[in-house]
Amino acid sequence: MVERNDGFVEPAGTAAYFADIADWPEHERQAFEAVTGRVLDVGAGAGRASLAAQERGMEVVALDVSPGAVEVCRRRGVEQTVLGGIEAATGTFDTFLYLGGNLGLIGSPGAAPAFFGALGALGGPEARIIGTGLDPYGTTDPDHLAFHEENRRQGRMPGELSIRIRRRLVTTGWIDLLWLSLSELAALAAPHGWHVAESWSHGPLYSVVMTSS
């Protein structure tokens, strides 16, 4: 299950982490068509995106801070895996993949310069970010709206949160996430030279292709 920093808990399944590309949400499949060149799959999880890119003949590096995730990627056939955060990646990449809501890993407005800066440093001249996010304003849930309001009161963006995953006796550390609307994402990325070139959405979820300039 997932626990949010306000104590909100919610069951969480794992099936989506193992889904074949045919079973991905349509907006992810559409964005995935823009994947090209050497690919860095950030927060690769169980490797579904790495495997899909690899099957299409691309060179892929699956990156994850979780040793368990890296091990699962390897066992499922991902050829290149790296344990760690973005600082552990080496070489130059044409595509940075942040599917499965991984654009939330921007983490916070304050972390955005380092986030986009790191990708700028690792990206080739035509580098693109292909990822999915969650528009926090696409909810009418009173608990979530109250969470946004409390964030505003504390001078934070409504979509700032921390989560941890718990299963039986296992608890991860707290992970900072930042849910942004498309326009918030565009505004946060622009000062660092990244622009939303294309986007697709389904309800509050969206996929984007971002290019650098």
Place this chain on the structure above:
Amino acid sequence: MVERNDGFVEPAGTAAYFADIADWPEHERQAFEAVTGRVLDVGAGAGRASLAAQERGMEVVALDVSPGAVEVCRRRGVEQTVLGGIEAATGTFDTFLYLGGNLGLIGSPGAAPAFFGALGALGGPEARIIGTGLDPYGTTDPDHLAFHEENRRQGRMPGELSIRIRRRLVTTGWIDLLWLSLSELAALAAPHGWHVAESWSHGPLYSVVMTSS
């Protein structure tokens, strides 16, 4: 979900709370045949046992410390409901019902005298306890075995625990539970004049009819 005092978390469904008697575990149905007279359904939950007894023409009082549970019992047709613990019950009863694992509400070895004493005071001459429990020794799960061992180390019975229920932002207080093997239950109850007259089991779960003398 259910959270144990060592941080162990587990999903928990609600369907069993609403099950018709035809869908109860067989050992519960067998024990239920011994229900007689005026019935106190302790920890009535959504009222499944109260409704089953009421349908069989018995007078039933559904008791629960949860205002929500009492409200659900009322809406589902339970005629007599009382909000509170055992001290809130009045009158004399022939059967004390502790189905759905509610014998765990004995809580701790130290609470057993008050538990059995209260039922003795409320019970008529032929009073019986009909309830279900969980034998803690019927597990090979390493997390549960480690929990038992830590309990032993602290001088507690292996089956002593506290749980709380969490759903979204709602968290109950901590609830003490005591899981006993049938022989532990018999040993704990005997000094207070209660004896296991009949029992049925399925895996680690069992149902008992206890009589007083």
